[in-house]
Structures are given as structure tokens and as C-alpha cells.
Amino acid sequence: MSALSAWLIAIAVLANIFGCLWLIWWTSRPQPGEEAQGEEKAHVWDDDLRELNNPMPRWWLNLFVITIIFGLGYLVVYPGLVVFDGTAGWTQAAEHDARLAQVRERRQQAYAAFAGREIEALAGEPAAAQIGARLFAEQCAGCHGPAGRGALGFPNLTDADWLYGGSAAALRQSIAQGRHGVMPAFLSTVDEATLPGLIALVGNWQAPALDAKGLAAAKDQFARSCAACHGADGRGNAQLGAPNLTDAIWLHGGEPEQIRRSILFGRQGEMPAHAEVLSAVEIDLLAAYLMRISGALD
Numbered sequence: 310m311s312a313l314s315a316w317l318i319a320i321a322v323l324a325n326i327f328g329c330l331w332l333i334w335w336t337s338r339p340q341p342g343e344e345a346q347g348e349e350k351a352h353v354w355d356d357d358l359r360e361l362n363n364p365m366p367r368w369w370l371n372l373f374v375i376t377i378i379f380g381l382g383y384l385v386v387y388p389g390l391v392v393f394d395g396t397a398g399w400t401q402a403a404e405h406d407a408r409l410a411q412v413r414e415r416r417q418q419a420y421a422a423f424a425g426r427e428i429e430a431l432a433g434e435p436a437a438a439q440i441g442a443r444l445f446a447e448q449c450a451g452c453h454g455p456a457g458r459g460a461l462g463f464p465n466l467t468d469a470d471w472l473y474g475g476s477a478a479a480l481r482q483s484i485a486q487g488r489h490g491v492m493p494a495f496l497s498t499v500d501e502a503t504l505p506g507l508i509a510l511v512g513n514w515q516a517p518a519l520d521a522k523g524l525a526a527a528k529d530q531f532a533r534s535c536a537a538c539h540g541a542d543g544r545g546n547a548q549l550g551a552p553n554l555t556d557a558i559w560l561h562g563g564e565p566e567q568i569r570r571s572i573l574f575g576r577q578g579e580m581p582a583h584a585e586v587l588s589a590v591e592i593d594l595l596a597a598y599l600m601r602i603s604g605a606l607d
Contacts, residue, residue, distance in 0.1 A: 315391040322390060330377050337370060420590045428477035431597035432606055441598025444591055448583060457602050462561055462578060469603045470558045474547040480596035487582030490550045494575035495534055503530040508568050511535075514543050514555040534572075 353359055388395040423437055431437040446455065452463045459465035464472060473479050473488055499507070506527035509517045519527060532541065538551040545553035552560060561567055561576050583592065600606065 312392075319390040319392045322384070326377055326380055330374070333370060333373050337365070416588075416591075420588070420594070423594060424590045426593070428481065428593050428597045428600065431594060432600040434597075437594055437597055438601055441594045441601070444587070444595045445598055448587065448595070457599075462576075464560060465558070466599055467602050467604070468558060469605060470553065470556065471547065471603075472545075472550045472552055472560075475600070475603060475605060477596060477600065479547070480599055481592055483580060484587070484592050484595055485582065485584040488550060488578075488580040490576075490578040492571060492576035494573060496573045499534055499572060500530060503527060504569070504572070507531060507534075507572065508565050511543075511554050511572075512563060512565060512568050 384390050384393070384395075386395050386397045387399055394400075419440070423431060423440075431441075445457065449457070449466075453459050453466055454463075457466040464470075469475060471479065472490065473483055503526045506517075506519055506523045507530045509519050510524070510527040510531060517524060517527065531543070535543075535554075538549050539545050539554055540551075543554040545551045552558075557563070559567070560578070561571050587595065
């Protein structure tokens with residue numbers, strides 16, 4: 310906010326307050342041409358309803374004045390005028406920082422028992438799982454769902470199928486540093502004649518609905534376009550985040566049309582980094598919770 314805007318706001322606030330005070334004073338005085346106090350005015354409604362010229366009750370008038378005095382005192386103590394910080398030195402930012410420090414201190418006390426412990430050990434501890442579940446609800450449920458089962462374009466975290474690996478170290482890195490997955494588009498490079506066969510192969514790797522010639526052509530197209538990331542056997546590559554194409558788990562859908570769109574137009578997905586949002590022990594607790602709900606402890 311500019312200095313000019315701040316001064317305009319301050320002047321407007323003070324003008325309104327003193328304007329109200331003047332209005333109360335002015336209306337409490339007898340006005341020229343009016344009937345004397347207590348006399349009946351000339352207005353008559355419904356034949357017999359008449360108005361008397363009586364002032365507001367004194368207690369009501371005093372209440373208005375007290376309210377105005379309180380407002381002026383508030384503006385002296387607190388920074389309501391923008392251009393004046395107030396004698397109390399209070400700010401919203403300072404109060405926010407103080408409360409945030411209290412929350413962080415309480416969290417550190419709660420997390421102290423889990424600091425420095427292995428993620429695998431935390432995964433089997435109910436108390437750690439309870440905190441991990443709360444962290445998951447706060448940080449992850451918006452994309453992966455409250456139960457962690459994901460949605461179209463958001464991985465299911467309960468099926469033990471991991472794009473970047475399900476080890477403690479891999480989960481910690483995924484949470485802390487985030488991930489950015491890219492499936493390139495092959496619209497201009499894939500052979501239209503072999504595209505239906507490629508879709509059939511990827512959609513049902515174990516038993517594609519293709520004859521011997523069609524299967525050979527599809528595998529040849531796969532070797533040229535897909536094997537570099539997904540592997541010659543289609544089982545994916547955790548180093549690249551390339552999914553396993555031989556199972557029945559699909560991130561963007563396994564229907565023929567969905568697979569076609571993935572091949573021709575590519576896909577992009579981003580897991581945001583949480584290293585600046587969560588502490589190291591919170592990241593470990595969250596990774597432990599993911600190991601727990603994915604069945605890695607079974």
C-alpha cells in the first residue's frame with residue numbers, strides 16, 4: 310500500500326468518527342423553526358397518531374459518545390490507522406509468528422520420541438502411525454484421497470506398486486524433494502499402422518488380442534518407442550518413474566482410448582516437494598505411514 314493510500318484511509322476513518330460525534334451534538338440541539346421540546350409536532354398519522362418533539366434518551370446518547378471514545382482509544386493503542394503503529398506495538402504478523410512458534414514447540418515435543426529412528430521401525434509403531442495419518446490427511450489426502458487410494462492421474466499408495474520405489478529412502482526422497490514425471494508424446498513418431506497393436510500389447514501384456522504377425526509388429530514398435538523407459542520386458546524403471554506395463558495397475562487409465570491418449574499426447578505429473586513444509590522427523594513419520602498402508606510390513 311502506498312503512503313498516499315494509507316493517509317487517505319486514516320483521514321477517512323477519523324473524518325467518519327468525528328462526523329458521527331458532530332452529528333450527535335447537532336441533532337441534540339433545538340433546531341430553528343421546530344416545536345419546543347415536549348410539544349406536539351404537526352404530523353398526524355391514522356387520524357390519531359401524533360409525534361412529540363422529544364430528544365433521544367440521555368443514556369442512549371451517552372452510549373454513542375462512549376463508543377466513539379472507545380474507538381479513538383483503540384486507534385491510539387492498536388494500528389488501526391495504517392499510518393500509526395499504535396502505542397502497544399501489536400501487529401498481526403508478530404502474533405502469528407508467536408503462535409506459530411508455540412505450535413512448532415509443541416510439535417517438536419511430540420516428535421522428540423521419534424527423532425533419529427529408522428523409518429521401518431516407525432512404520433510398525435501405532436503412536437507413529439497415528440501422527441503419520443494426521444500428516445497424511447493434512448498434506449496428501451487432497452490428491453491421493455483420504456484413504457490413499459488415489460484417483461485418475463494420482464497414484465494409489467495402498468497397493469505396494471511404486472513408480473519410484475517403495476523403500477524407506479525412496480519414499481523419503483519422494484516426499485522431501487518431490488517428483489516430476491513426464492511421458493513424452495509420440496503423435497508424430499509412432500506408426501499409425503502399428504498403433505492399434507501397440508495399444509493392445511500395452512493394455513494386456515500377458516495375452517494381447519493379436520495374431521503372430523500383429524504381435525511381432527507391436528513388439529517391434531514397443532522396442533523402438535517405449536523400451537528405453539519401460540524396459541524391453543515392459544516392467545518399468547523406478548529410476549525414471551516409468552510404470553510397470555505388465556500389471557493391471559494404471560495411473561492414467563487402462564482402457565484402449567486412455568492408453569491411446571497416453572501414447573499420442575503424453576502425460577505429465579508432479580509431486581510437490583515438502584522439504585520446506587515438513588521437518589525431517591515429519592517426513593520420516595509420513596514415509597513410515599505410507600509403508601504401513603501399502604502393506605510393506607506384511
